[in-house]
Every structure is written in C-alpha cells, then in structure tokens.
Amino acid sequence: MKHFPFKSIEGSVTAATGFKAAGVFCDIKRLGTGKGSNKGQKRDLALIVSDRPATVAGDFTTNQICAAPVKICVSRTKRGLARAVVVNSGNANACTGRQGMRDAEAMAKITASALASAGVDSITAQDVMVASTGRIGVTLPMANVRKGIGLAARQLQASIESAKHATEAIMTSDTRPKEIAVEFQMGGRTVRLGGICKGAGMIQPGMSPTGARPALRSLHATMLCFLTTDAAIDAKTLQTALNEAVAKSFNRITVDGDMSTNDTVLILANGMAENEPPALKSKEFEIFQAALDHVTLQLAKKIVLDGEGVSRFITVRVKGGKTGAEADAAARAVANSALVKASWCGGDPNWGRIICALGYSSAAVKEAAVDVGYSLPGSREIVYALKRGRPGSATFKALCRITTAKEFDLHIDLRQGKAQALMYAADLTEAYVDFNKGDVNDPSTLAG
Amino acid sequence: MKHFPFKSIEGSVTAATGFKAAGVFCDIKRLGTGKGSNKGQKRDLALIVSDRPATVAGDFTTNQICAAPVKICVSRTKRGLARAVVVNSGNANACTGRQGMRDAEAMAKITASALASAGVDSITAQDVMVASTGRIGVTLPMANVRKGIGLAARQLQASIESAKHATEAIMTSDTRPKEIAVEFQMGGRTVRLGGICKGAGMIQPGMSPTGARPALRSLHATMLCFLTTDAAIDAKTLQTALNEAVAKSFNRITVDGDMSTNDTVLILANGMAENEPPALKSKEFEIFQAALDHVTLQLAKKIVLDGEGVSRFITVRVKGGKTGAEADAAARAVANSALVKASWCGGDPNWGRIICALGYSSAAVKEAAVDVGYSLPGSREIVYALKRGRPGSATFKALCRITTAKEFDLHIDLRQGKAQALMYAADLTEAYVDFNKGDVNDPSTLAG
Numbered sequence: 001m002k003h004f005p006f007k008s009i010e011g012s013v014t015a016a017t018g019f020k021a022a023g024v025f026c027d028i029k030r031l032g033t034g035k036g037s038n039k040g041q042k043r044d045l046a047l048i049v050s051d052r053p054a055t056v057a058g059d060f061t062t063n064q065i066c067a068a069p070v071k072i073c074v075s076r077t078k079r080g081l082a083r084a085v086v087v088n089s090g091n092a093n094a095c096t097g098r099q100g101m102r103d104a105e106a107m108a109k110i111t112a113s114a115l116a117s118a119g120v121d122s123i124t125a126q127d128v129m130v131a132s133t134g135r136i137g138v139t140l141p142m143a144n145v146r147k148g149i150g151l152a153a154r155q156l157q158a159s160i161e162s163a164k165h166a167t168e169a170i171m172t173s174d175t176r177p178k179e180i181a182v183e184f185q186m187g188g189r190t191v192r193l194g195g196i197c198k199g200a201g202m203i204q205p206g207m208s209p210t211g212a213r214p215a216l217r218s219l220h221a222t223m224l225c226f227l228t229t230d231a232a233i234d235a236k237t238l239q240t241a242l243n244e245a246v247a248k249s250f251n252r253i254t255v256d257g258d259m260s261t262n263d264t265v266l267i268l269a270n271g272m273a274e275n276e277p278p279a280l281k282s283k284e285f286e287i288f289q290a291a292l293d294h295v296t297l298q299l300a301k302k303i304v305l306d307g308e309g310v311s312r313f314i315t316v317r318v319k320g321g322k323t324g325a326e327a328d329a330a331a332r333a334v335a336n337s338a339l340v341k342a343s344w345c346g347g348d349p350n351w352g353r354i355i356c357a358l359g360y361s362s363a364a365v366k367e368a369a370v371d372v373g374y375s376l377p378g379s380r381e382i383v384y385a386l387k388r389g390r391p392g393s394a395t396f397k398a399l400c401r402i403t404t405a406k407e408f409d410l411h412i413d414l415r416q417g418k419a420q421a422l423m424y425a426a427d428l429t430e431a432y433v434d435f436n437k438g439d440v441n442d443p444s445t446l447a448g
Numbered sequence: 449m450k451h452f453p454f455k456s457i458e459g460s461v462t463a464a465t466g467f468k469a470a471g472v473f474c475d476i477k478r479l480g481t482g483k484g485s486n487k488g489q490k491r492d493l494a495l496i497v498s499d500r501p502a503t504v505a506g507d508f509t510t511n512q513i514c515a516a517p518v519k520i521c522v523s524r525t526k527r528g529l530a531r532a533v534v535v536n537s538g539n540a541n542a543c544t545g546r547q548g549m550r551d552a553e554a555m556a557k558i559t560a561s562a563l564a565s566a567g568v569d570s571i572t573a574q575d576v577m578v579a580s581t582g583r584i585g586v587t588l589p590m591a592n593v594r595k596g597i598g599l600a601a602r603q604l605q606a607s608i609e610s611a612k613h614a615t616e617a618i619m620t621s622d623t624r625p626k627e628i629a630v631e632f633q634m635g636g637r638t639v640r641l642g643g644i645c646k647g648a649g650m651i652q653p654g655m656s657p658t659g660a661r662p663a664l665r666s667l668h669a670t671m672l673c674f675l676t677t678d679a680a681i682d683a684k685t686l687q688t689a690l691n692e693a694v695a696k697s698f699n700r701i702t703v704d705g706d707m708s709t710n711d712t713v714l715i716l717a718n719g720m721a722e723n724e725p726p727a728l729k730s731k732e733f734e735i736f737q738a739a740l741d742h743v744t745l746q747l748a749k750k751i752v753l754d755g756e757g758v759s760r761f762i763t764v765r766v767k768g769g770k771t772g773a774e775a776d777a778a779a780r781a782v783a784n785s786a787l788v789k790a791s792w793c794g795g796d797p798n799w800g801r802i803i804c805a806l807g808y809s810s811a812a813v814k815e816a817a818v819d820v821g822y823s824l825p826g827s828r829e830i831v832y833a834l835k836r837g838r839p840g841s842a843t844f845k846a847l848c849r850i851t852t853a854k855e856f857d858l859h860i861d862l863r864q865g866k867a868q869a870l871m872y873a874a875d876l877t878e879a880y881v882d883f884n885k886g887d888v889n890d891p892s893t894l895a896g
Contacts, residue, residue: 065804094800338704338706355584356708430881433790434878436791440795
C-alpha cells in the first residue's frame with residue numbers, strides 16, 4: 001500500500017466540520033440490561049447530527065435474526081441520505097417483534113422532531129438512522145428514550161467533550177471509549193474523518209450493505225461504529241469505500257466467534273470540506289479509501305483489545321491457501337478454536353492445537369506442508385515452531401518470548417496455493433467466562 | 449424404538465467371552481504429555497486381546513491432520529480381521545512424520561511378538577490395531593512403549609480388574625474411568641458386548657469408517673473407544689452397525705467444538721457366543737444394533753459429563769429444520785457458541801444468545817417462528833422461554849429451576865420443515881480455561 005499523508009487529530013465524530021454530538025443518561029441500562037449494568041448514572045443515549053444533509057453508507061449484521069433498528073438502517077441506507085444518528089445502549093431492541101419496529105421508527109420520529117425544535121431545519125424521520133445495543137428480547141422503555149432524546153437534542157455541541165459523551169453512551173461491557181480522527185488533503189481541501197465504536201462481547205462481525213449474506217460466511221458480536229466526515233462524496237462511492245474498509249477491519253475481527261443481531265457501521269459525509277466529489281478509482285478516492293481503511297482498522301483493533309476478559313491480541317496471518325475462502329476458513333478455525341484461544345491465554349507457543357484446528361477447517365491442509373511461526377508486532381523476524389510439518393529449531397524459550405507478549409502475530413503457511421487471509425483475534429480467559437456466565441440470583445447480570 | 453431386552457452387567461472389554469486385557473505403567477505420560485501428567489505412576493499402556501481372530505470395524509477422525517496410529521487402523525479395518533488392540537496415553541503420535549508411522553507400525557509388531565511369546569497362536573502385526581492419545585508433535589519414547597507392551601502381554605487376564613486397568617491406562621485429562629457392558633439374547637445364544645472410552649478435551653468427533661470426510665461436516669476432540677463382543681457377525685455388517693451407532697452417539701457430542709487428530713472407535717467381534725451371524729436388517733441384527741446403540745450412547749454421554757471443567761450436561765434438541773443438515777447446523781451452532789455455553793455455566797435460562805446463534809448458523813431461521821424451551825431429563829413437560837419468537841409465559845424462576853440443574857434438555861423448534869437433530873453438549877467454565885491455558889513455566893502442563 002502506498003503511503004498517504006494523513007495525520008491523527010484529537011476528537012472523533014465532531015472532528016469533521018459541521019457535526020455535533022451529545023451523550024446523555026436516561027436510565028435505559030438499568031431497565032434493560034445486565035451487561036454494563038448501570039450502578040452509577042452511565043450515559044446510555046447518543047445523538048450525532050450533521051448541520052447539512054449528508055450522504056450515508058452502512059454495513060450491517062448478516063445474522064438472520066436482526067434487530068429492528070438494523071432493519072430501519074438497511075432501508076434508509078439505500079436512500080443514501082441522512083442527517084442524524086440516534087443510538088441507545090442497554091437494550092438491543094432485537095427479537096422484540098412488531099413493537100420493536102414501532103419503537104425503532106418512533107426513535108427516529110422523536111429525534112427528528114426534537115432536532116426541529118432545537119433549530120435543525122427541514123429534518124424528517126427518514127433522515128434519522130437508528131442503532132441499539134444491549135439486552136435481547138426486551139422492548140425499549142420508550143418514556144426514557146423520549147426523555148433522553150430531548151435532553152441530547154438540547155445538549156448537542158461540536159466539541160471534543162460532547163463527542164466523548166456520545167462515545168461513552170454507546171458502551172456496554174466496554175471498559176474504555178474507542179475513538180479516532182484523522183485529517184488529510186483531498187483535491188486541495190482539508191478533509192476530516194473521525195469515528196467512535198463499541199464492542200466487547202458477541203464479536204465476530206460479517207457485515208454486508210444490505211444485511212444479505214455474502215458468499216463468504218462469517219460470524220460476529222455486537223459492535224457499533226459511527227463515522228463522520230466533511231468530505232464530499234456521493235452515496236454509492238461512499239458505500240464502495242465503506243465495504244472495502246469493513247472487509248479489511250471489522251469483518252476480520254473475532255472475540256468469541258458469536259455474530260450479533262445488531263452489528264452496524266454507518267458513515268455520514270456532509271460535503272462541508274467542499275472538495276470535488278471523487279470518482280471511483282481516482283487518486284482522490286484512493287486517498288479517502290486509505291484514510292477510511294486506517295480509521296476502521298484502528299477502531300476494529302480497539303474492539304478486540306477491549307474484548308470481554310481479553311488479555312492478549314493475536315494477528316492470525318494465513319498464506320498459501322488454495323482459495324481466498326479456504327485461507328479465510330483456516331484463519332477463522334484457528335482464531336475461534338476454544339483450545340487454541342485458551343493456550344494463548346497461557347502464552348503457550350505450542351502448535352499442536354493450531355494444526356489440529358487447521359485440519360478440521362474446510363481448507364485443504366497437508367501436514368507435511370504446514371509452517372507455524374510467531375513474530376512480535378512490527379518485527380520482520382518470524383520464529384518458526386513448525387516448518388513443513390516438523391518442529392522448528394527455535395527453543396521453547398525463544399518462542400515463549402513472543403507468545404507471552406501482550407500482542408503477537410501468528411504466521412501460518414499452508415503451501416496449497418497463493419491465497420491469504422488475516423484475522424484479529426483474542427485469547428479466551430477465565431474472566432470472559434466469569435463475565436458471561438452471570439448470576440441467576442441477580443438477573444441484571446444475565447444476558448437477555 | 450422398540451424395547452430390546454438387554455441387561456447391564458459388570459465389567460467392560462473383558463465381559464465378552466474370550467477377551468483379555470491389561471493396563472500398565474511404562475512412563476510415557478511423564479515423558480510425553482502435560483495433560484494428565486504423571487506425578488504418581490499412572491497406567492499409560494493398554495492391551496486388549498481376543499482368544500480367537502475377530503472381525504473388526506472402526507470409525508476414525510475426519511480431521512485432515514490425522515495421527516499415525518489412525519492411518520494404520522484405517523487400513524487394517526478394511527481387511528476386517530483383528531486380534532488385539534494396543535493403546536498408549538500421554539503421546540498422540542500425531543504430527544510426527546515418517547518416524548511416527550514407523551513407531552506406530554513398530555507398536556503393532558512388538559505387540560504381535562510379545563503376544564506370540566505369551567502363547568497367542570499365529571498372530572502377526574497385521575492383526576494388531578494401534579491407538580494413541582496425548583501430546584501432539586512429540587515422537588513416542590519407544591523404549592518405554594516396548595517395555596510396557598512386554599509387561600502388559602504378561603499381565604493379560606479376562607478379569608474385571610484387568611479391564612479396569614486398561615480403562616485407566618487410556619485416560620488423559622479424564623477424571624474417572626468410563627466403562628459399560630451388557631448381555632442379551634441373539635438367535636438363542638447369550639451374547640455380551642462391552643467397552644471402554646476416554647475423552648475430556650478436544651471433543652467434537654465427526655468420524656467416518658475411512659477417515660474420509662462425510663458430506664455432513666463436524667468437528668471433534670480426542671476420544672478413544674474400544675468395544676468387544678463375543679457375537680458372531682461379519683465385518684461388513686459390523687461396520688454398518690458401528691457407523692449407525694457412532695452417528696447417534698460419538699458424532700453427536702461436543703465439549704469444546706475442537707475435532708481431534710486421533711479420534712478412534714474400534715469394535716472386535718470374536719464369534720465365541722456361537723450365534724448364527726445376523727443378516728443386515730434381520731431381527732437378530734436389530735437386537736445387536738440396539739445393544740450397540742445403547743453402549744455407545746452411554747459411553748458418549750460419559751465423555752461429555754467428564755469433559756474438561758464441565759459442570760452441566762445439556763441435550764440440544766432441534767426440530768423443524770428444513771433439512772437434516774440445517775437442523776444439525778442449528779444444533780451445533782448453539783452447542784458450540786462460547787456465549788451460550790458461558791450462560792449455561794451460570795444456569796441462565798435466557799434465550800437471546802440461543803436465537804442469536806441460530807441466526808448465524810447456516811440453517812434457515814425466522815424469528816417469528818422459533819420456540820425455545822427447557823425440560824428436565826426424562827420429563828415430558830417443556831417450559832417455554834420463547835414461543836414463536838415472543839417471550840413465553842413461564843416465570844424466570846420456573847425456567848431457572850430447570851436450567852440450574854446438573855442436566856437439562858434444550859428444545860428448539862425452527863418451524864421451517866420436518867428435520868430434527870440432537871447434540872449432547874456441555875457448558876464452558878473457568879475450570880476449562882484454567883486447565884487448558886497451562887503454565888509456560890511448567891511445560892509439562894502445556895498442550896503440545
């Protein structure tokens with residue numbers, strides 16, 4: 001990849017010109033969820049608004065059981081225009097039937113009218129995207145939601161602090177907010193792009209623009225990501241760029257192999273940088289793509305690092321697959337094997353469980369052809385545990401020096417072809433089990 | 449299923465007429481494995497021998513990475529005749545290259561000559577089946593193996609106690625021996641059938657007679673099972689019966705969704721009951737099948753109950769699948785979801801994670817059609833948490849009364865067709881992670 005000059009800047013969804021945000025507390029978490037249950041007054045409703053109508057693109061869970069807000073976003077994304085995003089945490093509004101659809105529609109309507117009251121001109125419910133995360137199967141406490149939207153509409157600001165409030169408001173079991181912003185030149189104009197996301201559990205996204213299942217299947221967990229940019233870019237081109245970015249970032253992560261009902265990535269582009277909208281494959285488009293790739297990849301990695309109970313971050317790099325689908329299947333089999341993930345928790349460099357997982361994947365694998373090696377992030381030196389199916393010459397200690405690090409890369413060569421695949425994965429820890437088993441005597445700790 | 453009159457009897461692989469067994473200590477575990485590492489002097493080599501040549505059938509892992517002893521068994525099973533089985537624990541002899549094949553062949557040869565010395569007439573290496581379980585990627589300590597085989601050959605007995613020694617010798621992380629025997633009438637003769645098995649981790653078998661991948665894919669963990677009977681039954685009929693029994697038992701269990709390199713089920717039938725060999729589909733064959741089904745199912749359930757860290761046993765019953773493959777995919781998605789399994793650990797009756805897993809499975813699922821219910825084993829009363837996609841009327845307490853039990857059944861109706869599938873599954877506990885993460889400062893605790 002060519003190096004494109006973009007620089008990191010402070011902030012997130014309000015970094016781009018013409019975007020405001022707010023994050024407020026309206027007591028949805030306590031009413032709706034165990035995860036991230038609200039002992040104090042944690043913010044649980046976020047609003048992101050553009051001063052001008054923006055083009056919009058989105059990618060959504062391919063789970064057949066998908067939440068009401070996802071259904072609404074899928075249909076509104078096709079329209080290609082949006083003005084605002086309203087998000088609640090603490091309640092997923094998933095498996096809530098017709099009431100859930102009515103509630104999601106109402107969230108958009110209430111937001112449009114609250115924004116109109118707050119002075120946003122000519123906004124309708126159709127301009128409002130909706131997202132939810134939290135407990136499954138419980139209808140939204142709409143009185144609280146209504147109160148929260150009203151509060152948020154009055155608190156909207158373009159400040160870094162208000163974006164931080166929005167970031168906090170979308171968190172569930174996340175332990176820290178996840179945000180990023182960059183600035184770059186595009187067609188002689190300064191463009192900004194920023195975003196926020198949340199993750200933690202039920203994480204192995206496999207999104208597509210329509211929620212329709214792609215040929216290459218994958219799993220997920222609830223992750224939400226909201227991106228804003230002041231670039232001028234038409235909705236179709238924006239969707240192309242987003243698909244490409246998501247394919248290389250959020251669709252390559254796994255915490256626990258479970259694909260959520262609510263995974264959502266949205267990007268709003270309001271054109272206030274006043275650049276010439278880039279044509280597909282133009283140099284300007286490539287710059288935008290590179291910036292978007294960077295932003296989504298950094299956010300995706302933050303989700304894995306902050307996954308439930310995660311103590312180690314492993315980049316699984318498979319090469320030599322017969323086909324892309326096979327390389328992907330091999331990488332996912334390793335990244336989701338309970339035994340491999342438990343061994344990562346212990347920092348174990350042994351390769352037996354890895355080759356075992358490769359062997360039961362749907363990828364063609366030949367024992368005598370497989371390499372398994374390790375490297376520290378950024379280092380070019382791969383230390384091999386297995387070379388062509390036989391133990392490598394590296395000492396146990398040399399291997400452990402890498403695999404007991406907080407982050408390392410696992411290199412697998414199948415030598416069956418030329419296809420590659422990559423997954424960003426996490427270990428499986430006792431803390432993950434402890435968090436997710438809950439306590440039946442305190443239903444607020446349970447999963448919904 | 450009709451009720452066939454077979455009765456439980458004491459013992460296992462020596463219950464049938466004409467079978468002897470032994471289990472000895474030859475220090476393979478300490479040299480080869482972390483799992484079940486040998487602090488005391490745990491038996492680690494087993495021998496099972498028939499007084500007369502027996503017909504043999506087998507089912508083996510479909511993992512592409514398969515151990516040397518599995519390769520040997522696959523080829524010998526085709527021949528249809530066997531006399532003895534030699535098994536070691538502590539070392540899987542998997543991913544050991546050509547040396548591994550030489551060692552597995554040597555195990556058979558050494559066994560044949562030790563048995564010849566011990567008075568077994570006209571036995572060759574071709575008559576000896578070989579199995580291994582334990583650490584992957586380390587070659588066998590052949591001096592120890594040779595010593596162990598010599599010892600075992602001298603200690604062979606038809607007693608219940610010697611069969612117990614064999615059962616102990618095949619254990620790795622198992623906490624208790626798993627054995628069973630039954631007696632039944634077949635063509636006017638009294639026939640006996642018994643067996644032993646081991647499991648614990650890397651458990652989701654998907655075996656086939658040749659190790660070739662069946663159309664219906666599945667995963668696994670190392671499980672070994674050795675069955676003996678004095679029934680007279682030809683090898684082809686025996687293989688048919690075994691395939692059927694394995695499909696309904698070992699291929700329906702999962703502890704952690706990992707399919708092992710070594711999964712092996714073998715049955716030897718020596719004809720000493722002197723019954724008329726049953727023809728396929730005859731009444732006599734059905735009696736034999738029912739007895740074999742019972743024996744393999746009981747052994748398979750014991751593997752799940754004694755799985756690493758397992759605290760709860762769940763029977764996942766899916767009906768209403770569009771096809772058998774879809775019903776199976778739905779059952780496996782639920783049975784292997786990290787989030788569902790963690791919630792089982794806590795005794796959580798919530799259905800959100802269950803419907804989420806169904807939604808990302810390859811089965812067609814419609815939210816408004818799905819039922820999720822629970823029952824205690826043996827009870828006909830299903831208490832529904834979800835009915836046609838909406839929460840059922842049962843109280844949380846009523847659901848918990850079932851899901852906090854040590855064993856319960858999970859009933860899922862997809863209402864998309866008439867196909868059914870069933871999985872015997874386990875919860876995911878902190879103890880599983882603790883056991884499998886090992887300790888890099890004590891390599892004997894690691895996975896290989």
